[in-house]
Amino acid sequence: MTRAWVFARRDLKRMAADRRALVVNVALPLALTAVMGLSFGGGVFGKKGISAIPVAIVAEDVPESMRTRLLEGLEKSGFFAPVWADSLAADTLVRNGKVAAALVLPDDPLTAFFRADSLVVEVWKDPSSDIKAGIVEEIVGRGVLRVQAGEAAFRALWPDDYMTIGADSLGLDGLLEGDVTDIWTRLRDPGQTAARERAFDFLVRQFDHQVALQRALQGAAAGLAVADKVPTGQEEQRETSLFDYFLPSFAVFFLMFAVAAGARDLHRERARRTLQRQLLGPGPAWPIVVGKWIASVAQGLVMLSVLLGVGALLFRVNLGPDPWTLPIVIVLTCTAAAGFFLALALLVSREKVLDNLCTAVILVSGMIGGNFLPVDNLPPWAAGAGRYVFNYWANLSFSRVIGGNEGLSGIATPLLVLAGASLVLLVVILVLFNARVKRGGWA
Amino acid sequence: MIEVRDLVKKYGSHKAVDGVTFSVARGELFGLLGPNGAGKTTTIGVLSTLLHADGGQVRIGGHDVAAGAKEVRRLIGVVPQEIALYTDLTARDNLMFWGRLHGLGGAALGKRVEELLVMADLVDAARRKVETYSGGMQRRLNLVAGLIHEPEVLFLDEPTVGIDAQARSRILELIAQLGRQGLTVIYTTHYLEEAEQLCDRIGVIDRGRLVALGDKESLISQIGDADLIRLSLPADRHEAFRAAGAGWPGCTGIGERRGKLEVRTPDGGRLLPVIQEWLRANDLPLEQLEIERPNLETLYLTLTGRGLREDAP
Numbered sequence: 049m050t051r052a053w054v055f056a057r058r059d060l061k062r063m064a065a066d067r068r069a070l071v072v073n074v075a076l077p078l079a080l081t082a083v084m085g086l087s088f089g090g091g092v093f094g095k096k097g098i099s100a101i102p103v104a105i106v107a108e109d110v111p112e113s114m115r116t117r118l119l120e121g122l123e124k125s126g127f128f129a130p131v132w133a134d135s136l137a138a139d140t141l142v143r144n145g146k147v148a149a150a151l152v153l154p155d156d157p158l159t160a161f162f163r164a165d166s167l168v169v170e171v172w173k174d175p176s177s178d179i180k181a182g183i184v185e186e187i188v189g190r191g192v193l194r195v196q197a198g199e200a201a202f203r204a205l206w207p208d209d210y211m212t213i214g215a216d217s218l219g220l221d222g223l224l225e226g227d228v229t230d231i232w233t234r235l236r237d238p239g240q241t242a243a244r245e246r247a248f249d250f251l252v253r254q255f256d257h258q259v260a261l262q263r264a265l266q267g268a269a270a271g272l273a274v275a276d277k278v279p280t281g282q283e284e285q286r287e288t289s290l291f292d293y294f295l296p297s298f299a300v301f302f303l304m305f306a307v308a309a310g311a312r313d314l315h316r317e318r319a320r321r322t323l324q325r326q327l328l329g330p331g332p333a334w335p336i337v338v339g340k341w342i343a344s345v346a347q348g349l350v351m352l353s354v355l356l357g358v359g360a361l362l363f364r365v366n367l368g369p370d371p372w373t374l375p376i377v378i379v380l381t382c383t384a385a386a387g388f389f390l391a392l393a394l395l396v397s398r399e400k401v402l403d404n405l406c407t408a409v410i411l412v413s414g415m416i417g418g419n420f421l422p423v424d425n426l427p428p429w430a431a432g433a434g435r436y437v438f439n440y441w442a443n444l445s446f447s448r449v450i451g452g453n454e455g456l457s458g459i460a461t462p463l464l465v466l467a468g469a470s471l472v473l474l475v476v477i478l479v480l481f482n483a484r485v486k487r488g489g490w491a
Numbered sequence: 492m493i494e495v496r497d498l499v500k501k502y503g504s505h506k507a508v509d510g511v512t513f514s515v516a517r518g519e520l521f522g523l524l525g526p527n528g529a530g531k532t533t534t535i536g537v538l539s540t541l542l543h544a545d546g547g548q549v550r551i552g553g554h555d556v557a558a559g560a561k562e563v564r565r566l567i568g569v570v571p572q573e574i575a576l577y578t579d580l581t582a583r584d585n586l587m588f589w590g591r592l593h594g595l596g597g598a599a600l601g602k603r604v605e606e607l608l609v610m611a612d613l614v615d616a617a618r619r620k621v622e623t624y625s626g627g628m629q630r631r632l633n634l635v636a637g638l639i640h641e642p643e644v645l646f647l648d649e650p651t652v653g654i655d656a657q658a659r660s661r662i663l664e665l666i667a668q669l670g671r672q673g674l675t676v677i678y679t680t681h682y683l684e685e686a687e688q689l690c691d692r693i694g695v696i697d698r699g700r701l702v703a704l705g706d707k708e709s710l711i712s713q714i715g716d717a718d719l720i721r722l723s724l725p726a727d728r729h730e731a732f733r734a735a736g737a738g739w740p741g742c743t744g745i746g747e748r749r750g751k752l753e754v755r756t757p758d759g760g761r762l763l764p765v766i767q768e769w770l771r772a773n774d775l776p777l778e779q780l781e782i783e784r785p786n787l788e789t790l791y792l793t794l795t796g797r798g799l800r801e802d803a804p
Binding site: 051054058061062065066320321322324325326327328329330331487488490491 | 536539540541542543561564565567569571572573574575576577579580584588589591592593594620636
């Protein structure tokens with residue numbers, strides 16, 4: 049193995065000195081990763097999933113304190129990015145597509161509430177943003193439905209206490225008109241003591257009924273229970289995106305090109321006669337090809353580690369449930385890839401042929417192995433054929449670790465396939481290389 | 492040091508080397524002369540254990556190259572015709588790699604690398620990538636890389652191909668120096684003057700067969716002391732010239748090559764005035780009349796009917 053390391057060290061030195069290869073193998077995939085991450089991912093560059101919907105709120109007669117609380121509440125929901133606007137400005141914002149919708153609260157809503165007038169909330173939608181505007185309409189509509197249901201129940205259960213009817217029957221007419229300050233001033237008037245007591249009793253009943261309604265709703269016959277099911281042992285919910293899949297699958301795709309170039313170097317060395325010169329050294333020939341294999345594996349390890357590391361750092365790509373599962377997948381992917389392309393190089397006699405063969409093999413195995421489409425979404429024929437290429441098993445392992453947060457036990461089968469393929473391919477390249485040396489095929 | 496007996500190497504039905512026999516003594520500088528495709532590189536390939544012979548026997552330092560390839564490889568160094576170096580690495584990195592390949596390491600390797608850089612006059616350029624070197628510098632590095640493990644026998648396969656006269660002169664100087672140090676060298680070339688200048692003995696190879704073997708003087712003596720007088724005449728006068736020449740004293744034969752008449756004679760100086768007189772009498776110009784003393788080129792021409800720089804068929 050010491051001799052193999054001599055050859056591997058030389059190749060690694062050459063790789064490090066080759067700026068063009070560094071650009072193609074590391075910088076280009078990194079750039080693509082960044083573009084993909086910004087397109088599909090989240091992380092430090094933005095939120096995953098649907099971003100907050102911009103809405104304009106028109107509430108011209110609502111006091112400042114209430115506005116602030118309303119704004120905070122809407123922002124806290126995570127669904128909205130609200131801005132205050134008067135009706136004219138809101139109209140312009142919607143028409144110009146600056147907000148998906150505008151919510152227009154009725155004039156003097158508090159008075160309308162106390163007078164039991166119908167509260168109509170208008171929604172102005174931007175038709176070019178129909179999904180987001182639709183979401184706004186749905187959420188507001190749900191709130192309106194809830195108010196309507198509560199009011200209908202109130203009317204049915206306590207018709208005497210229903211706001212205007214009850215207030216009129218108690219002789220409170222005129223007492224509960226105007227804004228809150230007006231009502232409060234009237235109620236504090238000493239001449240209104242009797243009316244105030246009646247009003248107090250009335251309001252207490254109102255609250256009692258509201259509480260009763262709340263309790264009744266808690267025991268309702270129908271309900272909706274939504275639960276997030278996160279993987280066992282993971283405390284926080286983890287969101288996944290397309291990027292989680294495509295980062296490793298693109299990394300594997302680039303890895304194939306890199307190790308194919310390493311395999312081609314065997315033929316280039318033959319053309320330059322450096323291979324023959326190595327064969328003239330003392331000792332067996334096999335360390336030459338094992339050295340190439342080690343260098344290709346090392347190159348792949350650096351490539352995949354850098355790409356996944358950058359993905360994790362910048363786009364919060366999940367690196368698996370423990371520190372060892374992903375590194376094992378990376379190592380086995382690289383050993384299988386290096387063995388596969390070196391075996392291919394040893395099966396053909398000329399670099400040009402190998403060049404074309406590698407390109408065709410990478411594209412086809414990329415298609416059937418899930419480098420362009422997630423393995424779970426491949427058509428059955430492709431998934432069936434994909435089982436015969438190493439990248440299918442690599443992509444499957446990566447998607448389960450990164451997307452599904454599965455540990456070693458969850459990816460035992462693909463890992464065993466990758467390990468077995470690596471071993472078989474290593475034996476194949478040793479046999480092919482030595483056979484060619486024996487028949488003087490490298491001279 | 493090297494014994495080659497009836498060596499045969501075939502590629503399919505084509506015999507690239509056909510019954511070659513020669514031996515090289517320890518410390519001898521042996522030239523293998525022949526045009527491209529004559530079988531020189533194939534012979535070196537078999538001698539250096541890279542190719543397996545289809546017949547015959549080759550022994551180097553007492554070891555059979557087939558059965559004792561491992562021992563033979565310890566004895567030999569090979570400098571291929573191509574620049575068999577990593578041009579994307581520096582000269583020092585290249586030499587360090589080739590040294591490690593031969594099991595050298597540590598201070599001994601560092602010392603040997605420095606020695607070779609000095610020998611190749613590349614100390615100042617040692618940290619530069621080889622791809623930035625001139626053709627001559629690359630050739631010198633290619634040569635010393637074959638010496639990293641201090642071999643007893645060095646195979647040099649056309650080490651001066653594709654470089655200018657000055658660079659070639661430095662390479663030849665370097666090889667002569669190695670010869671003086673007692674290294675056994677097999678030197679293949681199709682440059683006649685290199686073989687004449689460097690080699691103690693020369694084997695002339697053509698179409699896979701060794702057609703002549705010996706030192707320069709003995710080879711030339713194989714074609715006698717014949718001078719060659721060449722002249723150009725209109726084609727319709729060739730017959731008249733041949734007829735006249737048959738009666739000239741000292742004229743041993745008249746041939747024709749590439750449209751030129753060639754007159755063979757033991758003493759060109761005596762026959763030349765006779766030819767000039769005949770030309771004047773027949774109103775023919777005296778231009779393009781030349782006399783050539785016997786050398787390896789004439790030997791090669793005599794033996795094969797082709798020039799050394801013409802590729803083998």
